[in-house]
Amino acid sequence: MPNFDESIAEAARAVRAGDAVVYPTETVYGLGADATDADAVERIFELKGRAREKPLSVGVPDVATAREYTRPTAFEAEFMEAFLPGPVTVVVARGPDLPDVVTAGGDRVGVRIPDYDVTLEFYRRADRPVTATSANRSGDPSVTNPAQLDAGLRSAVGAVLDAGDTPGGTESTVVDPGRNVIHRRGALADDVETWLTDRADAPPTVDD
Numbered sequence: 476m477p478n479f480d481e482s483i484a485e486a487a488r489a490v491r492a493g494d495a496v497v498y499p500t501e502t503v504y505g506l507g508a509d510a511t512d513a514d515a516v517e518r519i520f521e522l523k524g525r526a527r528e529k530p531l532s533v534g535v536p537d538v539a540t541a542r543e544y545t546r547p548t549a550f551e552a553e554f555m556e557a558f559l560p561g562p563v564t565v566v567v568a569r570g571p572d573l574p575d576v577v578t579a580g581g582d583r584v585g586v587r588i589p590d591y592d593v594t595l596e597f598y599r600r601a602d603r604p605v606t607a608t609s610a611n612r613s614g615d616p617s618v619t620n621p622a623q624l625d626a627g628l629r630s631a632v633g634a635v636l637d638a639g640d641t642p643g644g645t646e647s648t649v650v651d652p653g654r655n656v657i658h659r660r661g662a663l664a665d666d667v668e669t670w671l672t673d674r675a676d677a678p679p680t681v682d683d
Contacts (some may be wrong), residue, residue: 479638483593486636487600490515494633495522497610497624500534501591502562502643502662503617504624506632507534510544510604513574519606520576522628525613530578532564532585532649534607536598541586544570544604547653550674554652557670559588560595562643562662564607566651573604585649593638609646617646650679657681 486496486507493515495508506522508515510533520527535541538555546568547555555565569577569584578584587607589595598605609617612625621629621637629635648667649659655675657667659682671679 479593482634482636483597483600486597486634487602489633490601490603490605492633495519495631496634496636497618497621497629497632498594498597498605498636499591499638499641500562500587500589500594500607501641502589502646503619503641504610504621505534505594505605505607506610506628507597507601507605507607509601510577510606511572511574513576516574516576516606519608522631523608523611523613525608527576528579530581530584532587532607533573533577533604534587534589534594534598535604536595537588540598540604541567541588544572545584545586546570551653553674554650554670555586555588558663558667559586560590561588562590562645562647563587563667564647564649564659566649566658567653577606583651587647591642593636597636655679 489496551567564585566585619641646661648661648664650657
């Protein structure tokens, strides 16, 4: 894609300016905003038509950055090191810099570190955690190519970081390793179950 580096820079600038952006991951396209800015996060809920009681995950470029904004236990940090970067959302205790709107007032937050260089570079340049929720209206299918974006959503965001088709197309597995719970089975779900069963001495509870 011509000027792809500038496209990443433009998306990062939009996030820092408080705008929403659409960006690719190794699974599906995400809808991102500055996760430390309550007003920007509210905009994500509005764009998706998402219920406020449903928390959002946040994306960061590496585990070290995740630990700046969250408070994982040693066991949870071990899990993060084992599966991130990768198509897994890891639920851990939130830190004080994430506003209540991100977590629906809860004390835990999902963390995403996609195994996709474009996304990681975007997160690095944004220089703050970015909301990591799928770039679709609530109830609609996930987007694996920007051509599938809802027209109203596309026109409302500050930038669309277009990398063509996403490599995976399957949503991430959402897991709370500290509580030994899988909230959503997705990519690598079997590997996550095996890891938790081996190290937690019991198979995880699966919500879905």
